[in-house]
Amino acid sequence: xxxxIDETKRVLVQGITGREGRARTKLMREYGxxxxxxxTPGKGGQTxxxxxxxxxxxxxxxxxxxxxxxxxxxxxxxxxxxxxxAIAPTFIxxxxxxxxxxxxxxxxxxxxxxxx
Numbered sequence: 001x002x003x004x005i006d007e008t009k010r011v012l013v014q015g016i017t018g019r020e021g022r023a024r025t026k027l028m029r030e031y032g033x034x035x036x037x038x039x040t041p042g043k044g045g046q047t048x049x050x051x052x053x054x055x056x057x058x059x060x061x062x063x064x065x066x067x068x069x070x071x072x073x074x075x076x077x078x079x080x081x082x083x084x085x086a087i088a089p090t091f092i093x094x095x096x097x098x099x100x101x102x103x104x105x106x107x108x109x110x111x112x113x114x115x116x
Contacts, residue, residue: 007032009068012060014039014082016048021073025049028071037064039085057086 016038
């Protein structure tokens with residue numbers, strides 16, 4: 001089994017201010033995951049467990065540079081929009097500023113979508 005996330009990967013957590021996002025971010029950081037940013041619309045400027053929160057994935061990418069993996073902990077109704085917002089920087093920039101992979105965690109099912 002391949003290890004997709006290690007200490008060298010820059011991780012963005014979408015839904016970081018919610019119950020699941022906050023709890024999973026805490027666990028990821030305890031295991032050494034390099035969580036560099038979080039996204040929750042309307043909560044930009046906050047921090048969660050020392051991680052800066054942005055309103056959109058695009059804002060996070062613009063402020064911090066390349067993100068390797070985006071992990072989504074959002075309600076089912078928001079998954080499509082959240083995924084598209086993480087994938088969008090891939091099409092906006094051909095430089096190093098984009099998200100390589102998305103990992104969705106939604107209602108007990110995990111689905112990985114490779115964007116590159």
